[in-house]
Every structure is written in C-alpha cells, then in structure tokens.
Amino acid sequence: MTDPSTPPASSTPSAFGSHHEQVVFCHDEASGLKAIIAIYSTALGPALGGTRFYPYATEAEALTDVLNLSQGMAYKNALAGLDLGGGKAVIIGDPGKLKGEALLRAYGRFVQTLNGRYFTACDVGTFSADMDVIARECDFVVGRTVEHGGAGDSSVLTAFGVYQGMRASAQHVWGDASLAGKRVGVAGVGKVGKHLVDHLMAEEAHVVITDPYEPAVSALLATHPGVVSVADTDTLIREPLDIYAPCALGGALNDESVEAMTAQIVCGAANNQLAHDGIEKRLEERGITYAPDYCVNAGGVIQVADELEGFDFDRAKARAAKIYDTTLSVLARAKAEGVPPSIAADRVAEQRIREIGRLRQVYLPKG
Ligand SMILES: NC(=O)c1ccc[n+]([C@@H]2O[C@H](COP(=O)([O-])OP(=O)(O)OC[C@H]3O[C@@H](n4cnc5c(N)ncnc54)[C@H](O)[C@@H]3O)[C@@H](O)[C@H]2O)c1
Numbered sequence: 001m002t003d004p005s006t007p008p009a010s011s012t013p014s015a016f017g018s019h020h021e022q023v024v025f026c027h028d029e030a031s032g033l034k035a036i037i038a039i040y041s042t043a044l045g046p047a048l049g050g051t052r053f054y055p056y057a058t059e060a061e062a063l064t065d066v067l068n069l070s071q072g073m074a075y076k077n078a079l080a081g082l083d084l085g086g087g088k089a090v091i092i093g094d095p096g097k098l099k100g101e102a103l104l105r106a107y108g109r110f111v112q113t114l115n116g117r118y119f120t121a122c123d124v125g126t127f128s129a130d131m132d133v134i135a136r137e138c139d140f141v142v143g144r145t146v147e148h149g150g151a152g153d154s155s156v157l158t159a160f161g162v163y164q165g166m167r168a169s170a171q172h173v174w175g176d177a178s179l180a181g182k183r184v185g186v187a188g189v190g191k192v193g194k195h196l197v198d199h200l201m202a203e204e205a206h207v208v209i210t211d212p213y214e215p216a217v218s219a220l221l222a223t224h225p226g227v228v229s230v231a232d233t234d235t236l237i238r239e240p241l242d243i244y245a246p247c248a249l250g251g252a253l254n255d256e257s258v259e260a261m262t263a264q265i266v267c268g269a270a271n272n273q274l275a276h277d278g279i280e281k282r283l284e285e286r287g288i289t290y291a292p293d294y295c296v297n298a299g300g301v302i303q304v305a306d307e308l309e310g311f312d313f314d315r316a317k318a319r320a321a322k323i324y325d326t327t328l329s330v331l332a333r334a335k336a337e338g339v340p341p342s343i344a345a346d347r348v349a350e351q352r353i354r355e356i357g358r359l360r361q362v363y364l365p366k367g
Pocket residue numbers: 154155156158187188189190191192193210211212213216232233247248249250269270271297298300301
C-alpha cells in the first residue's frame with residue numbers, strides 16, 4: 001500500500017544517486033526510534049558528525065537532510081585538518097515527545113554496529129547529556145558532558161573559531177587583522193553568538209545585535225552595556241556595518257539580503273548560509289568577502305574531536321586558532337584562482353581528501 005505522505009518517486013532522494021559510502025536505516029519500533037546514519041567519506045578517518053533530532057515531515061526530507069549534512073561534515077573536517085571523515089545522523093520525530101532513555105540507548109546500539117566507522121556528537125535537538133546516555137551503549141560518541149570526560153559545550157570554540165575567521169577576513173580585506181573600531185552586526189545571540197560578542201567587545205569593536213528571543217538580548221545587554229540592539233535582521237543588515245555575522249539559521253545570504261547588505265565582510269557561525277547556488281557570485285559582484293561558513297565554524301567539531309585523544313581544552317583551542325590561517329589561505333586561493341571563497345574552500349577540502357586519502361594505498365603490514 002502506498003503511504004499518502006510518500007512523495008512521488010521522481011522527488012524521492014536516493015542514497016545511490018549521491019557519492020556516499022554508506023547509508024544505514026535504523027528502526028526500533030518499541031522505543032519509536034527511526035534514524036538514518038549517512039557516511040559520506042572515510043578517506044581521512046572515521047566519519048564524525050552530530051545527530052540531529054528533528055520532526056521531519058517525511059522520510060524523504062530526513063534522507064535529503066542527512067545526505068547533505070554528512071557531505072558537509074566531510075568537507076568541514078577535511079578543511080579543519082582533522083583525520084576524520086564525514087558523517088551525520090538524523091532521528092525522525094519531535095524530541096520533546098519522543099526522546100527518552102530507551103530510544104537514545106537503542107540508537108547507541110545501532111551506532112555501535114558500525115564498529116567505529118561513524119562517531120556521533122550533538123546537533124540540533126540533541127545535547128551533551130543525551131550523548132552520555134548514548135555512550136552507555138556505544139564506544140563511538142563525543143560531545144559528552146565534562147563530568148563524563150567529554151568536551152562539553154562546543155559553542156565556546158565555535159565562537160572562538162568564527163572570531164579567528166573574522167580577523168583573517170579583516171587582514172585579507174583591509175590589510176590589518178584588528179577589529180578594534182569595526183562595526184560588527186551579529187544576527188542571533190544564542191550559544192555561539194553571545195560568546196562571539198564577548199570576543200568582539202574585548203577587542204573594542206562596535207557591536208550591533210538582533211535576536212527575536214528577548215531574554216537572550218537582555219542578558220547580553222546586561223553583560224555588555226556598550227552593545228546596541230536592533231529590531232530584526234532586516235534592520236541589522238541595513239545598518240552601516242563593516243562585518244555581518246549570521247549566527248542564527250541557515251540561508252541568511254539570499255537575493256534580498258545580499259542586495260541590501262552594507263557590510264564588506266560576511267563571517268558567521270550559521271551553517272549553510274548561502275541560500276542557493278549563485279549567491280556566492282552575487283556577493284563577489286557586490287564586493288562583499290564571504291568567509292565560508294564551514295571554514296570558520298569548525299571550532300565546535302575541533303573541540304569535540306579532541307575527546308578522541310582525551311579532552312584537553314588548551315590543545316583544542318590551539319587547533320581552533322588555526323582557523324585564522326585556514327581562512328587566510330582560502331581567501332588567498334579564491335583571489336588567485338578567480339573563484340568565490342566557497343569554491344576555493346571546497347577545492348582545498350577535496351584536495352586534502354584526495355591527497356591524504358590516497359596514502360592508505362601504501363600497504364602497512366600488521367603488528
Ligand atoms: N553550537 C555550535 O557549536 C555550532 C557549531 C557549528 C555551527 N553552528 C551553527 O551556528 C548557528 C547558531 O548555533 P547556536 O548553537 O548558537 O544556536 P542557538 O539555538 O543557541 O542560537 C541561535 C539564536 O538565533 C536566534 N534566532 C532565531 N531566528 C533568528 C533570526 N531570524 N534573526 C536573528 N536571530 C535569530 C535564536 O533566538 C537563538 O537565540 C546555527 O546555525 C548552528 O547550526 C553551531
């Protein structure tokens with residue numbers, strides 16, 4: 001029988017139509033678990049990427065998301081210089097209604113079946129405490145709580161990395177990495193945005209923020225009385241800004257926002273900022289330098305990946321600081337090759353996957 005929610009065959013995504021190595025569907029009826037784990041590439045090492053717990057309208061929507069997200073993680077991990085491939089998982093359903101010990105542990109058992117080909121972590125709808133529960137059934141979990149030897153809240157180094165990416169962008173555009181006196185607009189002052197504002201204020205930038213969640217705004221203004229808040233993102237991007245930092249949802253850079261934008265640099269934490277193909281060219285035409293999202297927001301994955309060596313905050317921070325050099329080299333390559341920075345970032349990531357992945361062809365005898 002055809003499920004009426006199933007989209008027509010032509011719009012159904014196919015794991016075989018992508019370049020993924022492995023896609024696993026996991027089902028535990030009793031707990032209500034329906035999950036898909038997608039491994040895009042293990043050329044550089046085990047795939048690492050978070051578990052998104054989200055009420056997808058259809059299975060097709062969930063599959064599309066996990067295929068895109070896992071590919072994105074392969075590129076992000078490669079560009080960040082990690083010895084990790086790219087993967088991601090989605091759990092279908094409303095976490096507020098479905099999430100519980102049995103479901104999370106069932107999920108953990110499925111991740112365990114992959115025997116280390118995929119390491120999971122937090123994403124939208126999952127938290128460090130959930131990773132602790134998953135880890136009771138599974139050895140391949142990072143992003144656990146500090147009490148359980150984990151790296152804790154990854155937004156700390158995500159924000160630090162974005163800040164480094166911003167300094168590198170300033171160096172590229174203005175010949176000086178200093179952000180002192182620059183007007184920076186931050187859209188979204190949640191976990192990452194608020195830490196980013198701390199760095200900017202410490203460097204004496206002028207910061208303008210917006211967030212529809214009023215408690216987040218008032219908490220930030222109480223900490224930093226010098227920060228100015230505006231009503232919404234539309235207003236923010238039209239303010240006279242030097243730098244715009246999207247730190248809320250994906251798709252922030254669309255036809256309308258790019259036309260209206262006053263900033264010369266876009267550098268923020270949000271994933272998937274380019275709303276559609278071609279926007280990166282429009283940014284260039286308008287003279288706006290775009291620091292690729294997955295280049296500058298890699299601090300979080302760098303933080304949780306450090307758990308694989310026994311978490312050490314200072315070591316992880318030193319690694320996240322290298323986002324400065326990576327961003328500079330991506331922007332330089334874009335200029336040299338006459339392509340937008342997002343294309344240059346893809347080329348660097350693909351080159352590393354190719355060159356370092358190839359080394360596995362060199363036979364190493366066991367023992
Ligand atoms: N947390 C991490 O370590 C991490 C790592 C990499 C990428 N990211 C990405 O960075 C972004 C922010 O992550 P977060 O962890 O801070 O999330 P969060 O949910 O803590 O914060 C997002 C904030 O954006 C606000 N917001 C929602 N819609 C908005 C709008 N239209 N305009 C302005 N603000 C709006 C929300 O009210 C919230 O305060 C997300 O896109 C996330 O995927 C986060």
